[in-house]
Amino acid sequence: MKRILLIEDESSVVSFIRKGLSEEGYEVSVALDGNQGTHMAMTYEYDVIILDIMLPDKNGLEICKEIRIYNKKVAILFLTALGTAENVVLGLETGADDYLVKPFKFIELQARIKSLLRRTDPAQLAPVAEPYLYKFADIELNDLTKTVKRGETVITFTSTEYRLLLLFLKNPKRVLSRTEILDQVWGVDFDMGTNVVDVYVNYLRKKLEQNNALRVLQTVIGMGYVLKDE
Template identity: 40%
Template sequence: MAATSVLLADDDVRLRQFLELELREEGYAVRSCGDGIGALTQIRQEPPDLLVLDWMLPDLSGVEVCQRLRSTGVQVPVLMLTGRDAVKDRVEALDAGADDYLVKPFSIEELLARLRALARRGSGSPGTINAQPDLLELDDLQLNLASHEVSRGGTAVHLSATEFQLLRCLMAEPGRVQPRQSLLDQVWGTNFVGDANVLDVYVRYLRRKLEPPGQPTLIQTVRGVGFLLKAGPVKDATP
């Protein structure tokens, strides 16, 4: 079995060298670069399984790199490293397409745990979701497991790796309530170390992308229980 490949983009040479050594020790196949253009170039030449991306790069910021990747349909799972810990900064990173973030200074054990969780999400780890056909459908919403493509009404919808896995879980059993803890376990792993409210954040992201004004809602909240996928009322076009 091939080693999981990681691209590490950070302009701090000492930190980059340290992380390269630690990741290789854990069995990852590691490549690295010190700027955003280099990261984009390497990803397009040979896409990695995981991307560890520093926010503060000398040319393009990590946020800009994420935005460029997602706008072109590249769905490599991204762990953003940042010295910023304000809520608005975390939201900006996630909105740009990062799947997770880690505030500096951090422990190598936490970084490794988050990479393991991202790897499970990106690969659709066995045992988390029952065997399914390649194409999942609900009304005009389609999710293709083979190509990792999502569309609604024939229009492509670009999702991050985490958004894709969450939608996949919801579409596995449309019309049935998915408990919050079950979704957290399936998407983030049973050993997830983080705020459980991350589920609500990603549900908002999915609704923003899948439920444009004038279209029926799809993701319904069952208060105190979880979420289910079924067609609901038409979303109001007024703010």
């Protein structure tokens, strides 16, 4: 049984989510304020944490940052009424894996949770295929050790950034649409309603283009992105 921590102070939302997820077979724990949520997230093990931003005592952004200091693996989903692009970017930058805006449909929340679990549960991951080394220009990714180098510089990526880079390295010089990227990296085949793909491509660019390195992730206007060195 997968364990979910819901950190939310709206009783109607708590009741709706807990009932729906319990019926789907999840074990749901609830924290009604920021301090309680932080304590539970640090004390017990969960597969997914669903986190509001506007909470009593401590906001969700602070909680997410604190969790990520000690736990890099647990999947974190922001569920909040703050739906501007700036809020989405800020939420992802604190370490969240996904961001869903209220009001929402339960079927979409359920799909997001399943996608997060597929990405974080080793039992559901496909075995590493050979070859495990992916190279493009001066970039080298070792999918056994999960390390990435550009030239002689080792670059550290979050799990989502890593999966996105691996997708591009597996498809060099091929234009990938945002929809295809969402499907392959986030495991959803519908529009997430945010510019999450654009945000993460920019994250990759910033890390790959340190020390004035050549840009290899190119934008194809109206179509998507492509990995090329021309």
